[in-house]
Amino acid sequence: MSFRTPLSTARGLGSAKHGVGHWISERVAAVALVPLVIWGVYSVILLARMDYYEAVEWIGSPVNATLMILTIAVSFMHMQSGLRVVIEDYVYSHLNKAACLLANLFVCGLAGALAIMSILKVALGGA
Amino acid sequence: MLTSILHRVTGVGLYLGGLIAAAWAISLAAGPESYATFKALLGSPLGKFVMFGMTLSVFYHLANGVRHLVWDFGHGLDIKSANASAWTVFGFTLAATVAVWAIAAQIGAL
Numbered sequence: 026m027s028f029r030t031p032l033s034t035a036r037g038l039g040s041a042k043h044g045v046g047h048w049i050s051e052r053v054a055a056v057a058l059v060p061l062v063i064w065g066v067y068s069v070i071l072l073a074r075m076d077y078y079e080a081v082e083w084i085g086s087p088v089n090a091t092l093m094i095l096t097i098a099v100s101f102m103h104m105q106s107g108l109r110v111v112i113e114d115y116v117y118s119h120l121n122k123a124a125c126l127l128a129n130l131f132v133c134g135l136a137g138a139l140a141i142m143s144i145l146k147v148a149l150g151g152a
Numbered sequence: 153m154l155t156s157i158l159h160r161v162t163g164v165g166l167y168l169g170g171l172i173a174a175a176w177a178i179s180l181a182a183g184p185e186s187y188a189t190f191k192a193l194l195g196s197p198l199g200k201f202v203m204f205g206m207t208l209s210v211f212y213h214l215a216n217g218v219r220h221l222v223w224d225f226g227h228g229l230d231i232k233s234a235n236a237s238a239w240t241v242f243g244f245t246l247a248a249t250v251a252v253w254a255i256a257a258q259i260g261a262l
Binding site for chain 1: 160163164166167170171173174176177178180181182183184187188194207210214217218220221224252255256259260261262
């Protein structure tokens with residue numbers, strides 16, 4: 026027999042039934058990041074010895090721009106979902122947890138969007 | 153145990169790496185002067201130290217992430233396999249990091 030009242034269920038104790046979706050999408054991003062991150066490391070080595078004008082020309086290649094945007098976009102999705110789990114595990118107070126989760130989402134959303142917009146601007150000849 | 157907490161530690165460290173990548177793109181779009189400042193920061197001793205840590209973290213998190221994906225399919229979960237794959241992950245992390253920095257030094261990227 027269960028001692029849990031309908032009210033406690035309504036208050037959100039127990040599974041939100043969204044865990045599987047988060048679990049799967051985290052792994053889909055992880056699989057995509059295997060080749061993207063290897064390409065990313067290779068690109069960082071190349072970019073490290075380029076000056077500004079060479080870097081602008083490099084990102085002007087559609088292949089480089091596309092792979093860089095994908096790497097950034099999928100990385101930020103993975104960063105958001107990964108740190109979300111860490112916050113959920115270590116931050117106990119409801120208010121702090123909500124604040125940390127929101128900050129994580131907003132930082133990833135803002136930094137990711139700024140980075141992609143910047144790459145597009147340079148790649149499309151705006152710099 | 154150690155591999156599990158290191159996965160989290162390197163993951164949180166790579167969060168900073170993601171923000172550095174975003175800063176790279178933003179400084180490139182901002183023009184030659186901003187980009188020179190960004191490159192000077194990363195090229196400083198502290199910048200190189202951080203990037204060396206990022207290299208270790210990215211290869212550890214990559215290799216251990218693949219290890220987790222294999223586990224998710226139900227393979228390699230016994231203690232003997234898990235210990236062997238842990239050592240493989242450590243070996244790969246060191247070898248790949250040394251290789252990347254050797255290549256970078258060789259082509260004059262440092």
